[in-house]
Amino acid sequence: MSQDIRNIAPKVVWNHFADLNAVPRPSKKEERIIQFMVDFGKSINLETFVDKVGNVIIKKAATSGMENRKTIVMQGHLDMVHQKNADTVFDFETQGINMYVDGDWLKAKGTTLGADNGLGVAAIMAVLSSKDIQHPEIEALFTIDEETGMTGAMGLEGGILKGEILLNLDTEEDDEIGIGCAGGVDVTATKSYKEEKTSNNVTAFSIAVKGLNGGHSGMDIIKGLGNANKIMNRLLFEGFEKYGLRISEINGGSLRNAIPRESFATIVIDTISKEGFLSEMVVLINKIKTEFLTIEKNLAIDIQKVNTPKNVVELGVQESFIKAIYAALNGVYRMSPDVDGLVETSNNIARIIVKDGAIKIGCLTRSSSESNKWDLANSLKACFELAGFDVDFSGTYPGWLPNLNSEILVILENKYKELFHENPKVAACHAGLECGILGKNYPNMDMISFGPNIRGAHSPVERAQISSTQKFWKLLLEVLKNIPEKN
Known part of the structure; x- marks a missing residue:
């Protein structure tokens, strides 16, 4: 010092x-x-x-x-x-x-x-x-x-x-x-899954989203900063929809009150599709960087070949998980009708862990309106429950x-x-x-x-x-x- x-x-x-x-x-x-x-x-x-x-x-x-x-x-x-x-x-x-x-x-x-x-x-x-x-x-x-x-x-x-x-x-x-x-409430969605043995003739990659600003999930949520978990999910969704991408692990974000700066995933692609996949990812990554160019100047998205993991997420669970993250709101839900420029209600998809047969999604929902806090929390609960997750509310404060x-x-x-x-x-x-x-x-x-x-x-x-x-x-x-x- x-x-x-x-x-x-x-x-x-x-x-x-x-x-x-x-x-x-x-x-x-x-x-x-x-x-x-x-x-x-x-x-x-x-x-x-x-x-x-x-x-x-x-x-x-x-x-x-x-x-x-x-x-x-x-x-x-x-x-x-x-x-x-x-x-x-x-x-x-x-x-x-x-x-x-x-x-x-x-x-x-x-x-x-x-x-x-x-x-x-x-x-x-x-x-x-x-x-x-x-x-x-x-x-x-x-x-x-x-x-x-x-x-x-x-x-x-x-x-x-x-x-x-x-x-x-x-x-x-x-x-x-x-x-x-x-006030706020922690919204936690969990689900267990059967690990499936990784197929033959696949190529494994690590995907890293990093370099984002992050910040306070309340004070900074109005800025529209990048959320590493949502950005990662866009990549996974695209790869799954077009090339059958399979997820082995995800480790994204950290604390509930911090906008996620980093997310890391290990995935596999059929080797016959890897060139098309990598080409598609380059296009999508450039689009994402363009979207955030003025506010996330250090955003980096890297894809590297790695050793093939033994297991991947059960196919049906993977699909429902990716779609649930896509559907779940992240960011501002409602601005205050009484105070100019004040966010009334928001959500931060703060933490995602997919590993060893278990998925855990951690959110922090905030609002100065107690009724709208629970409105958004219930909206998230409905989204995740439709995807087969168990949802728990905890840590609520006024x-x-x-x-x-x-x-x-x-x-x-x-x-x-x-x-x-x-x-x-x-x-x-x-x-x-x-x-x-x-x-x-x-x-x-x-x-x-x-x-x-x-x-x-x-x-x-x-x-x-x-x-x-x-x-x-x-x-x-x-x-x-x-x-x-x-x-």
């Missing part, structure tokens, strides 16, 4: 971020980061405890003269999305993130940076460890497992917190104040309904205007924030979300803007000084 990072202003934020990023913190494996936060809280002599699901709570008394202000909850999540480039050698479970400064941006070498939500956590740590920042009484809430199920927020019991205002520091646009978000009469919203808007001489955007986002879940057990808590500019979250091109983080920090300090008095 470059020492330059620790010298960036505000040093207190970037130093805490550097310390945080030295600790492996994959979702569902947060034991080390939980202990790190407990040790941090105790090292500065603050009341620190872990709730029954693993969330860390650190409490700090108000500074002198701020005792009569409302107690605030400062909230961020400890886990991070783990994505890396295929050619990057890196172990997220044992290594800290390799960071470097590139002009006005902080980046990681071939992996996700962890600015989502590490910068928010670091900012909270900076306030907790400070000696000279004015603030009311603080309850710092560091949740676990936000990225793969929000189980930390779901497991937080009512009554643990007494704060009246929650500052969620987990948005990615520094000119935006978040007042709402989408959206966060905007409150335009929010007291903390008025404060943030006014302070933003005073500091930066322009109006902030007040918006809901098409991503899963924990506010909606936390609001179920704390329905009277006034909530708001804001943060610095982060680009490419959930992908190896994730980067955090240094000047924007300075802007965010300036706003946060001003907000802390202006929390209203207790009723």
